[in-house]
Structure formats: C-alpha cells, structure tokens
Amino acid sequence: xxxxxxxxSIPLLGTSIFIATLTYLSYRLLSDYxxxxxxxxxxxxxxxxxxxxGNALQFKANSGDxxxxxxxxxxxxxxxxxxxxxxxxxxxxxxxxxxTVEPILSNSIHMEKGYAYKFLHxxxxxxxxxxxxxxxxxRRKMLTPTFHFSILTDFLEVMNEQAEILVxxxxxxxxxxxxxxxxxxxxCALDIICETAMGKKIYAQSQSDSQYVKSVYxxxxxxxxxxxxxxxxxxxxxxxxxxxxxxxxxxxxxxSFTNKVIKERAETISxxxxxxxxxxxxxxxxxxxxxxxxxxxxDGTRMSNEDIREEVDTFMFRGHDTTAASMNWAVHxxxxxxxxxxxxxxxxxxxxxxxxxxxxMEDVKRLKYLECVIKxxxxxxxxxxxxxxxxxxxxxxxxxxxPKGVNAVIVTYAxxxxxxYFPEPEAFRPERFLPENSVGRPPYAYVPFSAGxxxxxxxxxxxxEEKVVLxxxxxxxxxxxxxxxxxxxxxxxxxxxxxxxIRIKLEKRKTQS
Numbered sequence: 001x002x003x004x005x006x007x008x009s010i011p012l013l014g015t016s017i018f019i020a021t022l023t024y025l026s027y028r029l030l031s032d033y034x035x036x037x038x039x040x041x042x043x044x045x046x047x048x049x050x051x052x053x054g055n056a057l058q059f060k061a062n063s064g065d066x067x068x069x070x071x072x073x074x075x076x077x078x079x080x081x082x083x084x085x086x087x088x089x090x091x092x093x094x095x096x097x098x099x100t101v102e103p104i105l106s107n108s109i110h111m112e113k114g115y116a117y118k119f120l121h122x123x124x125x126x127x128x129x130x131x132x133x134x135x136x137x138x139r140r141k142m143l144t145p146t147f148h149f150s151i152l153t154d155f156l157e158v159m160n161e162q163a164e165i166l167v168x169x170x171x172x173x174x175x176x177x178x179x180x181x182x183x184x185x186x187x188c189a190l191d192i193i194c195e196t197a198m199g200k201k202i203y204a205q206s207q208s209d210s211q212y213v214k215s216v217y218x219x220x221x222x223x224x225x226x227x228x229x230x231x232x233x234x235x236x237x238x239x240x241x242x243x244x245x246x247x248x249x250x251x252x253x254x255x256s257f258t259n260k261v262i263k264e265r266a267e268t269i270s271x272x273x274x275x276x277x278x279x280x281x282x283x284x285x286x287x288x289x290x291x292x293x294x295x296x297x298x299d300g301t302r303m304s305n306e307d308i309r310e311e312v313d314t315f316m317f318r319g320h321d322t323t324a325a326s327m328n329w330a331v332h333x334x335x336x337x338x339x340x341x342x343x344x345x346x347x348x349x350x351x352x353x354x355x356x357x358x359x360x361m362e363d364v365k366r367l368k369y370l371e372c373v374i375k376x377x378x379x380x381x382x383x384x385x386x387x388x389x390x391x392x393x394x395x396x397x398x399x400x401x402x403p404k405g406v407n408a409v410i411v412t413y414a415x416x417x418x419x420x421y422f423p424e425p426e427a428f429r430p431e432r433f434l435p436e437n438s439v440g441r442p443p444y445a446y447v448p449f450s451a452g453x454x455x456x457x458x459x460x461x462x463x464x465e466e467k468v469v470l471x472x473x474x475x476x477x478x479x480x481x482x483x484x485x486x487x488x489x490x491x492x493x494x495x496x497x498x499x500x501x502i503r504i505k506l507e508k509r510k511t512q513s
C-alpha cells in the first residue's frame with residue numbers, strides 16, 4: 001500500500017510544482033503588465049487597444065499593409081511627441097521626432113535592442129546587431145579597426161569589378177523597354193559583400209538562382225511575420241503550430257553556407273604572413289573574415305568559430321540587403337527626377353571625363369552631389385524603416401513617465417519626414433544635404449545608420465559601395481523611372497523594399513563631346 005501511495009505521490013508532486021511555477025510566472029507577468037499599463041496611461045495610444053491582446057489583432061499580416069498602418073498612425077499622431085501601441089502585453093513606445101529619439105539613442109543605459117530582435121538570435125546569434133552589454137562593447141572595440149580607411153580602400157577593387165559585371169548585364173536591357181532592376185542590383189551587392197566579407201566569390205550575378213540568396217529573403221520574411229504575431233512568440237507554440245519547420249530548414253541553408261566558407265578560409269589562411277602573394281604574383285585580397293580569424297581580444301584570446309559566424313552572418317545580411325535597397329531607391333528617384341539625374345552625370349563627367357577607368361578613392365571623395373542623392377534617397381526610403389531599443393531604466397520622455405523594460409520603436413521613415421527640418425518632406429531634393437543646407441539640423445533628425453554608440457559600424461563601407469555602383473550605372477546609362485511614387489508600395493519588413501520592384505528603362509549613353 002505504501003509503495004502504491006509513493007508511486008502516486010511522485011507525479012502528484014511534479015504536477016503541483018508545475019502548477020505553482022506556472023502560477024508564479026503568470027503573477028509576475030501580470031504584475032509587470034499592470035504596472036506598465038497604469039504607468040503609461042497618460043501617453044496617447046492607438047484606438048482599439050484591448051487588455052492583454054492590445055492592438056495585435058488590428059495589424060495586417062501583409063508586411064506592406066502593416067507598414068502603411070504604422071505610417072498612418074505616425075500621421076494621425078503627428079502633433080503628439082510620441083504615442084504607444086500594445087503587441088499583446090508588450091508596450092511599444094513609438095518615437096518619430098528628433099527631441100524624443102535623441103534621449104534614447106544618445107544614452108548608453110538604453111543600448112539593449114528591443115524584444116523583437118530575439119527572433120533574429122537563431123540566425124545572427126549575438127553579433128554586433130543583436131548583442132548587448134560587455135559582449136557588445138568588447139566586440140565593437142575589437143572590430144572597429146577592421147573598417148579602417150586603408151582596409152576599405154582594398155575593398156574598392158572588388159566593388160569596381162562587380163559594378164562592371166552589373167553594367168554588362170544592364171547593357172542587355174538597354175533600349176528594350178521597361179524591366180525590374182531590383183534583383184540585378186541586389187545580386188551585385190551580394191557578390192560584393194561575399195567577396196569582401198568572406199573572401200569568396202559566389203557569382204550571384206551570373207547564377208541568380210542562388211539557394212543562399214533565396215534563403216536570406218525567406219528568413220527575413222519569416223522573422224518579420226513572427227515579430228508581428230505575439231501568439232507565435234513562444235518557441236514551443238511556434239515550433240509546433242507556427243512556421244517552425246520552415247524557419248529551421250531555411251536556417252540550415254544559411255548556417256551551412258557560412259560554416260563551410262569559414263572552414264575553408266581558416267584552412268588556407270596563414271598565421272605568420274599578413275599578406276601573401278598568390279602564385280601569379282598578384283597581391284592576395286584581404287577579407288573581413290581573414291581579419292576575424294586573426295584578430296584577438298585584449299586578453300590575447302581569439303574569437304571562436306561560433307563568434308565568427310555570428311559576425312559574418314550579420315555582415316552578410318546587413319551588408320548586402322541594406323545597400324541593395326538603398327541603391328534601388330536611388331535609381332528610381334534619379335529616373336523620376338531628370339534635373340538631379342543630369343547633375344549627377346555632370347559631376348561624373350567632371351571627375352572621370354570620358355574615360356571608362358574604374359573609380360579610385362579620390363574619385364569617390366569628389367562625388368559630393370552623388371553623395372547628397374544617396375543621403376536624400378535614404379531620407380525618403382531608409383533601408384531600416386524602424387528599429388527598437390529596450391528602455392534601461394525608469395525615465396521621462398517629453399514629460400511622460402516611461403517605465404524600465406518598455407520597447408522604444410524609432411520609426412525612421414516618419415522621423416525623416418519632419419517638416420520642421422525637411423520642408424516639403426515628400427519632395428526629392430538632394431541639395432538638402434549640401435553642407436550649407438545642413439547647418440542647424442539636429443543630428444537625431446536623420447538617422448539612416450542609427451546614431452549614438454550603436455550606430456552602424458559599416459556605414460562608410462556602404463556609402464562607398466553605393467557611390468561606386470551608382471556611378472558605374474550612370475556613367476553608362478540614362479535612367480527613366482516607369483513607376484509613380486505611389487506604385488512602389490514599400491514593404492516594412494526588416495529592410496524597406498518595394499513590393500512591386502523598381503521598374504525602369506535604360507538607354508546607353510552617347511559619348512559626350
């Protein structure tokens with residue numbers, strides 16, 4: 001009898017512990033939710049907010065429709081300094097004015113990324129984009145020298161080579177009517193980042209049916225959909241009732257590719273020779289991965305293969321998708337604005353004459369108006385349309401109390417349309433970014449590469465790549481946009497992309513007299 005009672009008591013005890021744990025966690029979550037709910041009550045909020053579920057059921061599943069909802073809300077609350085929405089029990093503080101964005105991005109207390117970034121961890125691990133605290137500081141300090149000016153100069157050769165391949169591909173489209181240039185430019189950016197980041201040619205421009213390319217886009221969409229669906233935030237629920245299987249299959253492709261490249265590169269790299277000539281006498285190109293394999297922390301230890309993969313995956317994603325989107329938006333805007341188009345080509349004639357030589361670093365520095373075009377394109381269509389930080393301590397923003405743990409979402413797309421600093425904000429005016437026209441503009445009114453301590457480490461690389469590729473296109477072709485602005489329908493996923501591509505016509509340029 002005693003034995004049978006004992007056999008019953010073990011599962012009973014387990015059940016009791018489970019119920020007690022669940023009750024405690026529910027109490028903690030509910031207490032935290034109620035604390036934030038009452039503390040943030042004075043902050044304006046979107047209509048239709050319900051207890052526990054918040055605004056989650058209002059948001060559209062389609063990323064384009066969702067993005068337009070956020071866009072509409074920022075217009076609706078345009079005169080308010082901030083407003084809030086709730087995704088389930090998670091409060092989101094929406095910021096889109098320089099004076100509310102600055103206290104968040106300039107304060108190291110609020111350096112941790114928002115909750116939604118956790119869904120990137122399985123893909124990007126805890127690299128520069130997603131890590132925080134001491135790990136982030138240590139890694140950032142170690143990696144900053146890898147973006148030194150002299151190293152960027154080494155990357156210029158790759159950019160020129162891939163831009164030349166792109167031009168040859170575009171020549172086949174010139175004079176033949178409209179076409180979608182988005183994938184052409186994106187594959188060029190992917191070839192550039194693969195060779196500069198990993199030292200590996202993947203020939204994406206000639207083999208566009210790349211499984212890796214498809215997987216990057218698929219994973220971006222998977223993560224974005226999950227971020228908007230609180231009912232799938234639980235790993236257990238997502239694995240068995242959401243898109244867990246698709247996520248894992250896509251992740252396997254991405255990690256297998258990166259792991260293979262790291263293994264191959266590690267086997268060929270020399271620890272004793274910094275630069276080794278190849279057999280044909282040409283200088284061996286440095287790649288970001290080579291530097292990761294050789295770089296040491298302050299205590300002399302090296303990065304593990306997992307650490308290296310985190311950074312390579314991060315740079316592969318952030319280093320091609322963002323620049324590709326930015327270049328495509330710029331192509332559309334130039335094709336839609338003949339005056340700006342002509343000014344860029346005049347500048348190119350002044351810098352290059354009628355030569356077809358590749359761009360050098362001095363040329364890149366001289367392309368001032370093209371830089372204004374890129375910056376204005378990034379103002380209208382920032383590659384990252386919104387990003388989030390976790391509030392690190394109870395604070396006050398513009399007179400409103402904000403408790404620790406709230407997610408602050410900076411809506412770059414709306415921030416860049418503040419008429420106080422960008423009159424007629426929808427107009428494309430590259431001259432806004434000439435030095436004399438930028439005087440007095442708050443630094444946090446324009447943050448295409450984020451700002452503060454966590455600004456983008458690769459922004460000089462991105463700007464250089466965009467100048468080289470766009471210069472190559474415009475030295476060879478005249479561009480005509482075939483879409484109105486409203487036809488583009490931006491998709492607000494992890495990266496701002498046009499739902500309907502970028503449709504243009506190209507004409508081969510005639511030699512200028």
